[in-house]
Amino acid sequence: MDLLLDGLKKAIELIFSGDQEVFEITGLTLKVCLISILISTIIGLPLGMLLGLTRFKGRKILLIFINIGLGLPPVVAGLWITMLLWRSGPLGDFALLYSPAAIIMAQVLVSLPIVTSLTCTAFQQISEKMLLQIKALGATRMQTLFILIKQLKMAILAAIMAGFGRVIAEVGAAMMVGGNIQGDTRILTTTIVMEVSKGNFDIALALSFILLSVALLITAALTFLQQRKRIS
Template sequence: MNLIWTGLSEAMQMILSMDPEVLEITWLTIQVCLISTFISTIIGVPIGMILAFKSFPGKRLAILLSHAGMGLPPVVAGLWVTMFLWRAGPLGDWQWLFTANAIVIAQIVVSLPIIISLSYSAFKKIDGGMRLQLKALAPTKTQSLVLYLKQAQFGIWAAIMAGLGRVLAEVGAAMMVGGNLQGQTRILTTAMVMEVSRGNFEIALALSFILMTIALILTFILLKLQQKDVTV
């Protein structure tokens, strides 16, 4: 119990003292997580809608892969991203390996299947009668898109929150593709693993409290946005 209080005290000291390294790690964590979640959202939600409403060859396989991808081990995602970004890999010319961009890509890989799958489920839950009513109104494609998004908005926000939670907790892929380089690719989760390996449990606990605080704040913001949209 003393270890927990020591970790909490250490976290407060780090925050109040405005420790430059902790602030840098925290800010990079927020950046890569928000960017990867945003990109996964703008890609995943349309794909989920297409899977829900369109028929095409290979649709069942695409749905199966999106559902199976929800359980994709982060280290597997990290391995594939590393191979693609390696000097001899297909994207080696980008020279993104061991950079923040590589972490963003890895986080997209682990969060995208979650957002696709949950968005698909949200759109599939739209009542069939409601869909017929919408078609009877003969709306334009843009109007139909807006109406379907409004009907599925609760599930879409849930998908975004699930995707964000996945990237905030991700460590294996980030460690593999980012290398946990100080001042460049070190984020809260990889820093925690490093401190535990050094036996600095108080610092690791302090970083965990900071990460949980960020997760709570971002989740609270998304919940408020979800409730605001639902009540519109």
């Protein structure tokens, strides 16, 4: 209990003392996580809608791979991205390994299947009667899609929150492709692991409280948006 209290006190000290390194690490964590979930949302939502509303050759195989991705171990994602960005890899000439861009790529790889699968599941639940009613009213394809999105906005936001929860907690892949380089690729999760390995449990706990606070604030904002739209 004393260790937890010491960690909380340390977290407050780090925040209010204006520790530059902590702010940089927290800022980079927010940056890579928000960009990652934005990319996953931009790709995953349309793909999930397509898989949920249409039938085409190879659809079931694609769904199988997406569902396999739901349980993709982060270290496997990190290994694949590392091989892709290695000097002798397909994208080695871009020198992206051990950079924030590499962390974003790894986080997209682990969060995209979540957003896509949950979106697909939501759109698969749409009844045939609703689709027939919308068509009977003379709605165009774009109008139909807009109506469906409006009907399923809560499920869509839930998919985004689930994807964000995955990236904000990610450590294995980020450590592997980012290298946890001070001032460059060090984020909260990888810093916590490093401090624990050094035996600095007070600092690790302090950073964990900061990470939880960041996750709580963003999740609360998304939840508020979800429930606010429900009321409206």
